[in-house]
Amino acid sequence: MSVTLRPYTPTHRRKRWQPVTILLGVVLSGLAACLPVEEPPVPTVAQIDTLPTALFLTQNAPPAGFGEVNFDPIDANLTDLEGWAYRITGSFSGTFVESGDPASGDFEIDVWSNELGEARRVTLQVRGAALSPDAAGRRLEGVRLSNDYYTVDTNGVCTAGGDSASIIADLSAGQIIGGVRGAVPNGFHHEIAGIESWNYTFAPEDARLPAVHQEEGSSVSMTPDLWIAPDYNAVMTYDLRLVVENVRILWAEKPVSGTLKMRYELDAGALQDLPNISIPNGC
Structure with missing residues (x-):
């Protein structure tokens, strides 16, 4: 006959731990009830307007x-x-500050560049005493081929070298219409000449206007329109309507008051077909 031995547990020991176990469960339940319940974060309420x-x-x-x-x-x-081209145009209508006589003028600047060929060409035409010291107007052309400069004056005479050649050939939009900083999109976008572009806005004080020379007593208010093409990281168009008081514009010697309109426009075609730039006729 076989006998199985089992460990002996006194009955009084089992009964002694039962009340302790029950009491511990009650205490833990109470603590859980007292602890604050973490509520999920309340989402930010959207402003309906x-x-x-x-x-x-x-x-x-x-x-x-x-x-x-x-x-x-x-x-x-x-x-x-690799290559590009743009045009800057402008017109003014108003009066001369000193005499009160009518004042007007307009200008047109075309710039071509072939970065691969290290060539650049600029033509400038300005008319009217409101913008130029010569009311009859001037037409100039400058060409840069590598480090060689050429200029064609108002009479069509071409000259190689000289300071005037480099000044005209290196003339840029930044020297005329300036630039902007801190521009942000306003949500409007469309294609300009097949290139997706976005409209941007900026504070008036963040615009630079080198064409407008202010003096004591001058004032300028502006209405801008700026379109940017992210694919080319470039400005496609930039329009400015300026209401000015007692300022000199571009190369004029007399202050004027009135309305000045300027426009910068990038040539989409020149982004695909590199401009062909050569030595001007007569040089």
Whole structure:
């Protein structure tokens, strides 16, 4: 006959731990009831009046990296491209400050550049005493081929070298229409000459206007329109309407008051077909 031995547990020991176990469970339950319950974070309440604008800006945002941009000068980054061209135009209508006589003028500047060929060509035409010391107007051309400069004066005479040749050939939009800083998108975008572009806005004090020379008692108010093409990291168009008081414009000697309009426009075709630049006729 076999006998199985089992460990002996006194009955009084089992009964002694039962009350302790029950008491411990009651205490833990009480502590759990006293501890604060962590509520999930309350989401930020959207402002109903600004929600449509926020959604519009989000849905129509430009590519990453173009949330806030600086284009000063306005033709910044073009030298990173193989070739390009742009035109700057302007017109003024108003009066001469000193005499009160009517004042007017207009100008047109075309710039071509072939970065691969290290060539640049600029033509400048300005008319009217409101913009130029010569009311009859002037037309100049400058060409740079590598380190060689050429200029064609108002009479069509071509000259190689000289300071005037380099001044004209290196004339840029930044010297005329200036540039902007801290521009931000406003949600509007469309294609300009087949290139996707976004509209930007900026504070008036963040615009540089070298064409407008202010003196004591001068004032300038502006209405801008700026379109940028992220694919080329370049400004496509920049329009300015300026209401000016007692300022000199461009190369004029007399102060004027009135309305000045200026426009910068990048040539989309020149981004694909490199400009052909050669020595001017007569040189």
